[in-house]
Amino acid sequence: MISTLKVPTEIQSKIGLVEKRMLSQTDGYHPDLKAALEVLLSSGGKRIRPLIILLIGELLSGDESKLLNLATAIELLHTATLVHDDLIDGSLLRRGVPTLNSQWSPAATVLTGDFLFACAATLAAQTDHLEVIKLFSKTLTVIVNGEINQLFTSHCNTSKEDYFKRIYAKTASLFETSARSAALLSPATKTQIDVLTKFGYSLGMAFQVIDDVLDYVGDESKVGKPVGGDLRQGLITLPMLYYMEMHPDDPAVADLVIHKCVKDESEISRLVVTIKESRAIEKALTQARAFAEEARRCLDTFADSAAKEALLGLTDYIVDRNL
Amino acid sequence: MISTLKVPTEIQSKIGLVEKRMLSQTDGYHPDLKAALEVLLSSGGKRIRPLIILLIGELLSGDESKLLNLATAIELLHTATLVHDDLIDGSLLRRGVPTLNSQWSPAATVLTGDFLFACAATLAAQTDHLEVIKLFSKTLTVIVNGEINQLFTSHCNTSKEDYFKRIYAKTASLFETSARSAALLSPATKTQIDVLTKFGYSLGMAFQVIDDVLDYVGDESKVGKPVGGDLRQGLITLPMLYYMEMHPDDPAVADLVIHKCVKDESEISRLVVTIKESRAIEKALTQARAFAEEARRCLDTFADSAAKEALLGLTDYIVDRNL
Numbered sequence A, B: 001m002i003s004t005l006k007v008p009t010e011i012q013s014k015i016g017l018v019e020k021r022m023l024s025q026t027d028g029y030h031p032d033l034k035a036a037l038e039v040l041l042s043s044g045g046k047r048i049r050p051l052i053i054l055l056i057g058e059l060l061s062g063d064e065s066k067l068l069n070l071a072t073a074i075e076l077l078h079t080a081t082l083v084h085d086d087l088i089d090g091s092l093l094r095r096g097v098p099t100l101n102s103q104w105s106p107a108a109t110v111l112t113g114d115f116l117f118a119c120a121a122t123l124a125a126q127t128d129h130l131e132v133i134k135l136f137s138k139t140l141t142v143i144v145n146g147e148i149n150q151l152f153t154s155h156c157n158t159s160k161e162d163y164f165k166r167i168y169a170k171t172a173s174l175f176e177t178s179a180r181s182a183a184l185l186s187p188a189t190k191t192q193i194d195v196l197t198k199f200g201y202s203l204g205m206a207f208q209v210i211d212d213v214l215d216y217v218g219d220e221s222k223v224g225k226p227v228g229g230d231l232r233q234g235l236i237t238l239p240m241l242y243y244m245e246m247h248p249d250d251p252a253v254a255d256l257v258i259h260k261c262v263k264d265e266s267e268i269s270r271l272v273v274t275i276k277e278s279r280a281i282e283k284a285l286t287q288a289r290a291f292a293e294e295a296r297r298c299l300d301t302f303a304d305s306a307a308k309e310a311l312l313g314l315t316d317y318i319v320d321r322n323l
Helices: A009-024 A031-042 A048-060 A064-089 A106-125 A130-152 A160-184 A190-217 A238-246 A251-259 A265-276 A280-298 A306-320 B009-024 B031-042 B048-060 B064-089 B106-125 B130-152 B160-184 B190-217 B238-246 B251-259 B265-276 B280-298 B306-320
Strands: none
Touching: A009 A031, A009 A048, A009 A064, A031 A064, A031 A106, A031 B130, A048 A064, A048 A160, A048 A190, A048 A306, A064 A106, A064 A130, A064 A160, A064 B106, A106 A130, A106 B064, A106 B106, A106 B130, A130 A160, A130 B031, A130 B106, A160 A190, A160 A238, A190 A238, A190 A265, A190 A280, A190 A306, A238 A251, A238 A265, A238 A280, A251 A265, A265 A280, A280 A306, B009 B031, B009 B048, B009 B064, B031 B064, B031 B106, B048 B064, B048 B160, B048 B190, B048 B306, B064 B106, B064 B130, B064 B160, B106 B130, B130 B160, B160 B190, B160 B238, B190 B238, B190 B265, B190 B280, B190 B306, B238 B251, B238 B265, B238 B280, B251 B265, B265 B280, B280 B306
């Protein structure tokens, strides 16, 4: 079981550059913005999206300066959506660190998110690549629309098709855009661009399924939030969907299908424990591994290299982290 | 005194197209987004930024389809900032129409604003003009940073220099970008692009000074909000700045300079009436007219045409509206 992420030293130092560049976007603006971004960066995060970009850039010998711009833009966009998400959910902690939302007014939180969006768009434009710029803004539309669907559509949606659409919007779309944009900014054939797009998609789907599994089985101290949070918020993810298929007779499942929610708080707690100990977890993991395998296969046609090795390592890490 | 805006029929019908295109951005996304945008569009607004763009396009015989994209992008960006502003201020009415914020949850309001930003960025990218795209995202940064400064910096700032910086960020920056981008998308010399940039800047400065005067002297039923709102929020605008220069002995002025706020609510009400009847209003109007005159002069080198006539008419309208 692999749970640490091995990143080539030169890529690790480029990730450092991405973080520096993220911070430097606030130069010349209100000093509290830099302070806020420092807090946001200090909460860690593996910078998986920048890693995908820089490793694909390495794989294809792409333009380093444009790839750094892209990686910074994508991570700023991701950070901006997290800032607004924490406000929307009223979350007080993320990865165990107090959210901006818990310390600042809603006004300051909204504007900080907006500022990060604006910086992200500015950096994306600096790639000077129209298709990359268009992909970037289109992906923001997909992500935000996904959140709007989640907010406006009745909770406790029990369709697997909807689940996969939801995690595409939430996570896989930005992974896909990261990979495709990195390929577009590098010397690559159309086939290579398409196969790397699929790599990003599959990796993103695997990532989110694992995230949803960790919401049931994760170590609270590592995940940084209480177990079973999704179900408590009325969010039906893959482990619960499999559990429903396997146990249609569980009264909580019937409750969910009929009333579109589990009404009793103690029933939810029982359900979280039951799911955690059921075969639903293994089935969800199998699905995540299938996505990861699809991602791995996308790299088949590339010659062996340190970058390819690291992309395969990243794929392993994504399915094995914290399990 | 001119208070109605005369727009050539063909430009008026293009404004109709801009509004249709704004609405069509929500096609294929959650239906409540279209409903929200319909409410936002129904609150009226003169679409001054699209007018600037379409008239400059007409003046220079620019590419119609790209100019329509740009006009839609800019108005969507403007609408997105209004949606987040209303949330930040807790405003319940805008132009007499209930704000989204008054009817929806903060979560839905934040996400609707984000969605409009994303659509705006997508349309801006469709101009296929890198300088326009870069200008667009940079301007969003300027606008948001201006709001952050207003939120984070102690209120009751009594410097005229800061006031002009503030209204540049708040209003003139987007007018300037509208004008410059329209010129960039049209066949124009560098000199023409620069002079039209200055036109947009000056018109925007005039517009905001007049807005700040109307906050004191406007007809509440037309302005759609109570008189004196700025001062009540601790926002020192040009009429108050002139009043302070002319009446340093007024106790409320001393209070403001020393304590950075007027503490007594009844003092604020007295001050609003006193300023309204003072020569400060005339002085602020003189400043607005000077900006408008600067804007008018920028059009001097262009041959007479219906578009030039309409741009001059727009400038007149901006300083004379509702006065």
